[in-house]
Amino acid sequence: MADPKETFVEDPPKIMSEKLFKVIIIGDPTVGKTSFVQRYVQGSFKRDYKGTVGVDFALKVFKWSESQTIRLQLWDIAGQERFTWMTRVYYKDAHGCIIMFDLTNRNSFQNTIKWKKDVDSKCMLPDGSPIPCMLLANKCDLSSRQVDQMEIETFYKENNFIGWTETSAKEGLMVNDSMRFLVEVMLRQSGSGTNGFSNGNGTDRLHLKSALPTSSSCSC
Numbered sequence: 001m002a003d004p005k006e007t008f009v010e011d012p013p014k015i016m017s018e019k020l021f022k023v024i025i026i027g028d029p030t031v032g033k034t035s036f037v038q039r040y041v042q043g044s045f046k047r048d049y050k051g052t053v054g055v056d057f058a059l060k061v062f063k064w065s066e067s068q069t070i071r072l073q074l075w076d077i078a079g080q081e082r083f084t085w086m087t088r089v090y091y092k093d094a095h096g097c098i099i100m101f102d103l104t105n106r107n108s109f110q111n112t113i114k115w116k117k118d119v120d121s122k123c124m125l126p127d128g129s130p131i132p133c134m135l136l137a138n139k140c141d142l143s144s145r146q147v148d149q150m151e152i153e154t155f156y157k158e159n160n161f162i163g164w165t166e167t168s169a170k171e172g173l174m175v176n177d178s179m180r181f182l183v184e185v186m187l188r189q190s191g192s193g194t195n196g197f198s199n200g201n202g203t204d205r206l207h208l209k210s211a212l213p214t215s216s217s218c219s220c
Helices: 033-042 081-091 106-110 112-122 149-158 175-189
Strands: 017-027 055-065 068-077 096-102 133-138 163-166
Touching: 017 033, 017 081, 017 112, 017 175, 033 055, 033 068, 033 096, 033 175, 068 081, 068 175, 081 112, 096 106, 096 112, 096 175, 106 112, 112 133, 133 149, 133 175, 149 163, 163 175
Parallel strands: 017 068, 017 096, 096 133, 133 163
Antiparallel strands: 055 068
């Protein structure tokens, strides 16, 4: 009688689902939008960037989990006034937004409310709600800041941002963390999130910053 032979059945290959998100990065000229995208996508920083004309595009593809891949289309939109008439076209079908200002340029902070109103008036999710917007305070590696953290904290709460943090595209501080949080929120709003952040009343809030410091160093 022949010995019974063991049979091995291979596990079926896991099917990777893929999510595509369009993220717009907006704010005044020279606040560091292009440097931020370059740091996030390529992990590098250059000092000799030329001003964006109209819009630049970048793509970042990464594995989010064992079963999901994320494709991020990053739209780096010029901040000059002469391009604002095109924003409705640029914003079309966006899933998320980053509004950036320069901590050493108070005017760029004050103008973020203009950018937020522009997005809210032209771009929304399928259910009619605003797309999730993060507020990023860039160039926290510089000491000559013109905006204090308590003012930013109040501003973000009053204007329906999902969160804010200081960043440094030059040093790479909080670049990946802020983008990861935005992806988490977009996944949850698309029905695919697994461990999103909620404060229990249907809105997303995140304090990516640490406790308020007494010095002018980055709060990241």
